Amino acid sequence: xxxxxxxxxxxxxxxxxxxxxxxxxxxxxxxxxxxxxxxxxxxxxxxxxxxxxxxxxxxxxxxxxxxxxxxxxxxxxxxxxxxxxxxxxxxxxxxxxxxxxxxxxxxxxxxxxxxxxxxxxxxxxxxxxxxxxxxxxxxxxxxxxxxxxxxxxxxxxxxxxxxxxxxxxxxxxxxxxxxxxxxxxxxxxxxxxxxxxxxxxxxxxxxxxxxxxxxxxxxxxxxxxxxxxxxxxxxxxxxxxxxxxxxxxxxxxxxxxxxxxxxxxxxxxxxxxxxxxxxxxxxxxxxxxxxx
Amino acid sequence: xxxxxxxxxxxxxxxxxxxxxxxxxxxxxxxxxxxxxxxxxxxxxxxxxxxxxxxxxxxxxxxxxxxxxxxxxxxxxxxxxxxxx
Numbered sequence: 057x058x059x060x061x062x063x064x065x066x067x068x069x070x071x072x073x074x075x076x077x078x079x080x081x082x083x084x085x086x087x088x089x090x091x092x093x094x095x096x097x098x099x100x101x102x103x104x105x106x107x108x109x110x111x112x113x114x115x116x117x118x119x120x121x122x123x124x125x126x127x128x129x130x131x132x133x134x135x136x137x138x139x140x141x142x143x144x145x146x147x148x149x150x151x152x153x154x155x156x157x158x159x160x161x162x163x164x165x166x167x168x169x170x171x172x173x174x175x176x177x178x179x180x181x182x183x184x185x186x187x188x189x190x191x192x193x194x195x196x197x198x199x200x201x202x203x204x205x206x207x208x209x210x211x212x213x214x215x216x217x218x219x220x221x222x223x224x225x226x227x228x229x230x231x232x233x234x235x236x237x238x239x240x241x242x243x244x245x246x247x248x249x250x251x252x253x254x255x256x257x258x259x260x261x262x263x264x265x266x267x268x269x270x271x272x273x274x275x276x277x278x279x280x281x282x283x284x285x286x287x288x289x290x291x292x293x294x295x296x297x298x299x300x301x302x303x304x305x306x307x308x309x310x311x312x313x314x315x316x317x318x319x320x321x322x323x324x325x326x327x328x329x330x331x332x333x334x335x336x337x338x339x340x341x342x343x344x345x346x347x348x
Numbered sequence: 349x350x351x352x353x354x355x356x357x358x359x360x361x362x363x364x365x366x367x368x369x370x371x372x373x374x375x376x377x378x379x380x381x382x383x384x385x386x387x388x389x390x391x392x393x394x395x396x397x398x399x400x401x402x403x404x405x406x407x408x409x410x411x412x413x414x415x416x417x418x419x420x421x422x423x424x425x426x427x428x429x430x431x432x433x
Binding site for chain 2 (some may be wrong): 258261
């Protein structure tokens with residue numbers, strides 16, 4: 057019987073150099089697995105594999121040494137623990153994310169929730185080339201968003217609340233952009249210098265800052281054979297609806313304009329960076345104006 | 349708010365001779381030895397310590413009162429100890 061390697065790869069079964077052996081890639085969203093899922097993975101690694109797993113560079117997990125004759129059994133065993141195979145090849149891949157506001161004191165957004173929403177909307181979508189989403193909660197950028205075709209970084213707009221402020225001066229020093237100044241016990245915020253990092257409000261002992269969380273997006277990141285840093289095209293924005301409109305427009309663009317094996321940036325280069333930026337800015341403008 | 353001169357300082361700690369993360373550890377140890385409501389003055393360098401130590405102190409639940417710029421490249425952070433409930 058001829059083995060359909062393409063179909064297996066699509067379903068997360070990565071062909072090993074050893075004949076009829078596969079590493080099974082697991083569907084992980086935002087780098088989170090439950091203890092129960094780990095239990096199932098452990099059992100499969102012991103029963104069918106060599107008793108170990110491999111962590112991938114993008115928060116997935118692979119169980120190597122899965123024999124071709126065991127594939128159906130393995131899928132069934134894993135399903136009992138809520139574990140499903142991931143994908144490989146030309147489609148939307150694992151969405152990476154940090155732990156975000158769920159546990160991290162630095163985070164501005166709930167990256168786990170966002171990664172789930174992105175995954176539900178786009179995971180495994182067939183495209184001319186692979187497509188990667190990455191989410192990070194703040195400008196510490198633990199999840200390296202600019203490596204991804206679309207990167208989403210949490211940020212926050214701040215508004216000073218004079219009544220709560222004790223003029224302690226901590227925020228002025230916490231700001232790394234030099235955007236804050238204190239004059240006569242009043243804080244002056246220079247919007248042009250502000251990077252929306254939120255360090256002022258995170259350091260404030262009196263919660264004297266309003267927090268308006270939002271996103272800084274980047275497009276066209278690559279970190280494989282070719283290296284390209286994802287580019288920010290539109291300014292910081294606050295609406296999740298706008299975020300998904302921009303993602304939809306990008307995926308549509310990639311689907312229509314990419315050639316087989318392309319990454320987003322290759323398609324942008326062929327189409328013209330300026331024209332692509334204009335398209336993204338028009339989607340952004342339309343969405344932001346509709347919100348007003 | 350109260351003027352800085354009205355704040356009674358109960359103890360002082362100098363963290364200019366150490367680097368992160370010992371800066372915060374030294375501050376934390378000094379606070380542990382104090383009673384609730386007492387005020388600690390933390391003497392620190394400009395740069396990384398003044399960007400991060402105040403925030404770490406806040407995240408531990410203590411009350412920051414003031415950051416004083418000594419205008420010699422050092423700062424004094426005044427912290428009121430808040431004990432665990």
